[in-house]
Amino acid sequence: MSSTTPTPPQPSVxxxxxxxxxxxxxxxxxxxxxxxxxxxMPDCFALCRENRSFLRRAVRYxxxxxxxxxxxxxxxxxxxxxxxxxxxAAYPGAKVVYVDMDEAVRDLxxxxxxADGSTRIICADVRDPAAVLANPELRGLxxxxxxxxxxxxxxxxxxxxxxxxxxxxxxxNALPAGSFIAATHDTFxxxxxxxxxVRRVEEVYSQTPIPIYFRGKDSVARIFEELQLVEPGLxxxxxxxxxxxxxxxxxxxxxxxxxxxxxGGKAAPKRARSASVSSVGRVWKLxxxxxxxxxxxxxxxxxxxxxxxxxxxxxxxx
Ligand SMILES: C[S@@+](CC[C@H](N)C(=O)[O-])C[C@H]1O[C@@H](n2cnc3c(N)ncnc32)[C@H](O)[C@@H]1O
Numbered sequence: 001m002s003s004t005t006p007t008p009p010q011p012s013v014x015x016x017x018x019x020x021x022x023x024x025x026x027x028x029x030x031x032x033x034x035x036x037x038x039x040x041m042p043d044c045f046a047l048c049r050e051n052r053s054f055l056r057r058a059v060r061y062x063x064x065x066x067x068x069x070x071x072x073x074x075x076x077x078x079x080x081x082x083x084x085x086x087x088x089a090a091y092p093g094a095k096v097v098y099v100d101m102d103e104a105v106r107d108l109x110x111x112x113x114x115a116d117g118s119t120r121i122i123c124a125d126v127r128d129p130a131a132v133l134a135n136p137e138l139r140g141l142x143x144x145x146x147x148x149x150x151x152x153x154x155x156x157x158x159x160x161x162x163x164x165x166x167x168x169x170x171x172x173n174a175l176p177a178g179s180f181i182a183a184t185h186d187t188f189x190x191x192x193x194x195x196x197x198v199r200r201v202e203e204v205y206s207q208t209p210i211p212i213y214f215r216g217k218d219s220v221a222r223i224f225e226e227l228q229l230v231e232p233g234l235x236x237x238x239x240x241x242x243x244x245x246x247x248x249x250x251x252x253x254x255x256x257x258x259x260x261x262x263x264g265g266k267a268a269p270k271r272a273r274s275a276s277v278s279s280v281g282r283v284w285k286l287x288x289x290x291x292x293x294x295x296x297x298x299x300x301x302x303x304x305x306x307x308x309x310x311x312x313x314x315x316x317x318x
Contacts, residue, residue, distance in 0.1 A: 011208050013158070014102035018077040020048040025077060025108065033204050040200035043252050050249040051184050052081060054237045054257045055153050057244035058182035059086045061230065061259060062149040067180060069095040069142050073126045073171075074155030076100065078109045083151065084119045093118060097138045101125045101210075126155065127163055129170040147178035154255070156223050157186045158210040164222050172226060177264030181227060183257065185220040186212065190236060190253030220256045227260025234258040 011033035019026040019034045026034065037044050059070065068091050072083045075098035087094035098109060098121040106123040113119045120141050124132045132138065142148060150171060159167060172181065188198050198214045205212035221234055232239060235258070238251035 011204075012102055012104055013205070013208050013210055013212075014076050014100060014105050016208070017048060017154075018079055020045050021052065021080055023077060023079045025079070025104070033207065036204045037201055040204070041194075041197050041254075043254065044201075046250045047186075047252040047254045050237050050252050051154050051255060053242075053245045053247070053249040054184055054240060054255070055083065055151060055182075056081070056086045057241050058151065058180075058257075058259050059083060059149065060090055060244045061241065062180045062182070063087060063090045063094070065147075065180065065261075066178070067147050067149040068093070069146065070097070070149040070151060071138065071142060072096060072098045072151045072153075073132070074100055074152060074158070075105065075109075075121075077105055078112055078121070084113070084116065088118070095119070095141050097122065097141055099124050099126060099132055099135075099138070126152075127159065127167060129167050129174075133171070133174045144174070144176060146176065147180070148175050150175065150179065150181045152181070152183040152223070154184050154186065156183055156220075157212050157214070160213070161219065164219075165225070168223055168225065172262055173265075175262050177262060177266070179262045180230075180259055181224070181262065182259040183223045184237060184255050185223065185257070186214045186254060187216060187220060187256050188214045189216055189256070217256060224258055224260040226265070227262055230259040230261065 009027065009029045011030045012027070015023075015026045015030040016034050016037075019030060034044075041047075062070070068087075070083055070087055075083065078084075078098055082096075083098070084094065084096035087096055096119045098105070098113075098119070100106070100109075100121070101124060103123055106121050109121040113121060118141070120137050122132075122135050122137050124135060126132055156164060156168075168181075175181075188194065191197065202212055202214065217234065224234065234256055236251065236253055237255045237257045238249060238253075240257055240259075242249065
C-alpha cells in the first residue's frame with residue numbers, strides 16, 4: 001500500500017457499544033460491525049443492557065460502603081445512564097473520572113459533561129495503568145487518601161492473558177484500603193454449544209483496534225486476585241444483587257461480574273458475612289421510589305447504616 005492510500009476506517013469499539021445500547025453516534029463502519037455481531041449473537045443487545053445494569057448495582061453498592069469517588073476505566077461514550085448520574089443520584093457530589101482510549105469518548109464526552117465540575121474525561125490506554133493513575137487530570141479530582149471505586153465493565157475482555165495480571169496489580173496497589181474494583185467480562189461458560197458464535201464475534205472485533213476475548217471463569221477470576229469478593233462472588237450478572245436495580249435485567253448468560261474489596265494487602269478474612277448486600281438492596285429499593293431529594297437523604301442513611309459492613313468472600317477460593 002502506498003503512503004498516500006487512505007487507511008480504511010476501523011470500527012470503534014466505543015461507538016459500537018453505544019449503538020448496541022440504542023445510541024446514535026455510530027458511523028457506517030460501526031453499524032456494519034454491529035450488524036455482523038448481531039447476526040452471530042442476536043442477544044448482544046441484551047448483553048449490553050445487562051452490563052449497564054450491573055454497573056448501576058455495583059456503583060450503588062460501593063456508595064453504600066462509603067465510596068464517593070470513582071474511576072470508570074474503558075467507560076465508553078457517556079451518553080446514557082452514566083456512572084456519574086447513578087453515583088450522584090445516591091450521593092450528590094460524587095466524583096467520577098472517565099477513562100477511555102477512544103478519542104471519540106473524550107471529544108463527545110467533554111461536550112456532554114462540560115458543565116459538571118465533579119466529572120472528568122481523559123483519553124488514555126488502561127494497558128498503561130501507571131500512566132493513567134498518574135494523569136494530572138485524574139489526580140486533580142480523585143483523592144487517593146480515600147477509598148476509590150474502580151470500574152472495568154467489559155474492558156478486561158480487551159486485555160490479553162499476559163496483560164491482565166500486571167494491569168490489575170498496578171491498579172490494585174495504587175488504591176487505598178477500603179477501595180473496590182468492579183468488573184464484568186464476556187464468557188463462553190454459559191454457552192458451551194455456541195463456539196461458532198464466539199468465533200464470529202471475536203472475528204468482527206479483530207477488525208477493530210482492540211480484539212476481544214471470551215474467557216472461562218478461572219481466567220476471569222484473575223481480575224480479582226488479592227481482593228475480597230462481595231457475595232455472591234464471581235457469578236453470571238443476573239445472579240449478582242438484582243435488587244439493587246429498578247428493573248431486573250434479562251439474563252444473557254454471556255457475562256461474569258463481581259465486586260472485590262481491596263484491604264490494602266492485609267490478610268483477607270476467611271469467613272463470609274452474608275446478608276450485607278441484600279439488606280442494602282432492600283433499603284435501596286425503598287429509597288428508589290422516593291423523590292430525588294429524599295433519595296439523597298435516604299442515600300446518606302444507607303451509607304451510615306451499612307458503613308460497618310464488610311464485603312464477603314475471599315478471592316483465593318477460586
Ligand atoms: C464494551 S465497551 C464498555 C463500555 C462501558 N465500560 C460499559 O460497560 O458500559 C469497552 C470500552 O472500553 C474501551 N477500552 C477497551 N480497551 C481499553 C484500554 N486498553 N484503555 C482504555 N479504554 C479501553 C473501549 O474504547 C470501549 O469504549
